[in-house]
Amino acid sequence: MQDFSKLRFVSDLVNESAISRQQYLVYILCFVLVAVDGFDTAVIGFVAPAIKAEFGLGPHSIAILITAGLLGAITGTSILGPAADIFGRTRVMLVATFIYGGLTMLLGTLQSFEAILAVRFLAGICFGGVLPCAIALTAEYAPHRKRSSLITAMFCGFTIGSASVGFIAAWMLPVLGWRAVLLTGGGLAILVGALCWALLPESLQFLVARRPGHKSIGHILGRIAPAALKAGWVPQPDAVPEGRPLRALFEARPMGGTLLLWLSAFAALMCTYLLANWLPVLLTQEGYSVSKAAVVTAMFQVGGTIGSLSIGMVMDRRRPNRVLGAVWAGSTFALGGIALFTPFPIAVAIAVFFAGVCIPGGQIGSSAYAAAWYPTQVRTTGISWMSGIGRAGALVGSLVAGGLLALGLGMQMIVALLGIPMLLGAGAMFLHERYVAPEAAGPETGSI
Template sequence: MNDLSDSPDALPGFWQAFLDAPMHRVQKLSILALTAMCALDGLDLFAITFAAPVIGREMAIGKAAIGLVLAAALAGMALGSLFLSPLADIYGRRRPLLFSLLMMIGGTLWTALAGNLFDLIGSRLITGLGVGTMAAVINPLAAEYANAKRRDISVAIVNLGLPAGAIVSGILAAWMIPLLGWRALFLVASGLGMVMLAIVLLWLPESIVGILSRGGPATQTRLNHLLNRCGQPASVAPDAIRPRARRRSIRLLLTPAELPATVAAAAIFFLFTLSLYYIQSWVPSLITGAGHTVSQAALAATAMSVSGVLGGSAFAFLVPRLGLKRVVIAAVTLSGLAIALFGVVPMDLPVLVAMSVLVGASTIGGMVNLYAILSRNFPPSARASGIGFVIGVGRFGSALGPALGGLLFSLGHERAMVSLVMAMPALLAAALLLRIRQRDYA
């Protein structure tokens, strides 16, 4: 038997029993807690976009400086995903999760107290580091809390927290900024982070993979305690636990057996985020450029977020019936077609809102279920490292998508041509998904 069951058919008996058993209340509440943490990610990330115009006026800084503030968070997310997520494959899942929450709390609190541009850039960088690390940790945790039957839908539900958090961020910003000022928004975000920190410290369990990753003489005791909490008998025998070489996770991803899957997953994620962030970033500008008001553009953006949550849920519930890979390919393909179609439909407001609903449902539906494929794509002992690497690569796509769209517009290309070009990466991602073999690590 491999030391952390890197082979899908090499599970010790207690682990297989955990995967086969119905999900206990503790497991379901753990998934709910992870969803709330993902929503906190969305709240932290999108709060600055709503506050940016007010911050610019208050601190007398221009759009270029605000752009640096926004870019700092994206850079931090990429660095956290790439370089801090492997800690979860070395020291267990809970410790890096606590560390990421501390960074997010500190970053948002620093933002609330910021007095100059340096404070804003530094605080958003720290917040981004926390968000990037958390994103790479909560996805493995979601997969590892769930049983085999509910794993895919559990990962999808957790990732629906991000668009839900974006919606909450917009609602809070619309109410709080005019009444209490922009700093109150970040104080609330840091306060919610402290609540989540307490939940992780006092209640959230470590996963089986996290316990095995951490190792030590108390491994058997911790595993049996987890099984008891989840309503299963304490059945871990000493000979079912094997030591593993620490700091092995990154090297495992680079082996000939794992490297092709790692590169393919990163390419798919990069291509899809390229298309997704183009359309999410440019929809408001395209609508206002057609003569509609900022409020009407905000309506379309909100419709996109709401439909994303609903569409993501609908696609997730189709997974047990149609299969994970088929559902993701369908959603990603529909995303590419919807983005291309957005470029040619009439610019009447009802049509644009309807298209925003279609784009939101397909793009976010594709993304949250793509995370479920990622959770199965990497062996347990390198799952956080693999997901972190793929998410980190995807961050470059999220930055390149809006910039490439802007470049094409600046060169004089019309909406139809730009949207068609920017739809191609999503369609290419769907084609790559068709060609890769679906993996199924425990």
């Protein structure tokens, strides 16, 4: 019989125990949640040309529409991430899912571009809260030995959801129109949110730290480690930081390490969102049909899914920051391939696929890295602020793409220039080497 007296914290129990069915249920439900989040986040890039045509808008309207959602997401990450460290990961994540699902359905009924911009901004606020909560929840139910693999596998739901938009939009847009695509995405979010409300537990580490007497602790403990509950084992709570969330974040981990993570997220998400949202537009300007451009762009998310799974497994066996740095440095070859082979659809689809393997695949890996690096008491805040800075990069990328197009630059030059921020992100991850064993503000030191 296992000696539970040697274990102090929930993380110790999770690390020393086999993965239970309850933990696998958490991973699966988070996967499904972020899949619909990915669908509704990416959908605007695919329906934007149709919205532009219906309302007779100018050439900058797509940039404005994409920017509205990004501004909302930046706002949401700065608010909802810290809120999840106070009120709970599951509660904040599901409320955000219900709201953005309803708002996405509302988008499909609006009759003015100004109303669409306002509602997309509000929906973006909720988008900003789902992913950080899902990452934190998965990390806190995952043993250190498989944390990167499990987080990246869960995060694949986002890339699969994003990729599915391309295939669904390619079929629905010519037949049912852009409004049907939005109604479908919003309805799925509400249905999945209702399922998770019934089945998804709160983080046990969060409850022990913030609600030590909560009645759910014993129930969840009995589901993931019934022998520990039977033996009367009581986990000790992590220290809860005082003060404002951002101050607590810098007290929990060295400022230099956090700033490097922000730089890497800014660079990677700048490139990810620029390609995901602008590639359909750039390809159509190069003579591709709308359907062909949607399929080629979907390969970016397919590559991200395969890349994240592979990168996560390697990160569990090698220095994760070195893995990420090497992957992002290697992305420059894929970007060069897109620029070089633009006239050849099959070749450019292959290059887009490998760009997806490296760029969003690596970005997913960096989220797993951050989840391991930050301790429980500020984990969602750390992930959400990193995501918020990254989305600021996405906003800059969208504005830069619009500006470069206005200057007359073609697709080849715009894509080639993305190699610069990716090299900066790679450098930031290599420099994070000095922070791989930081002093933790609390008992949990993480797995890196």
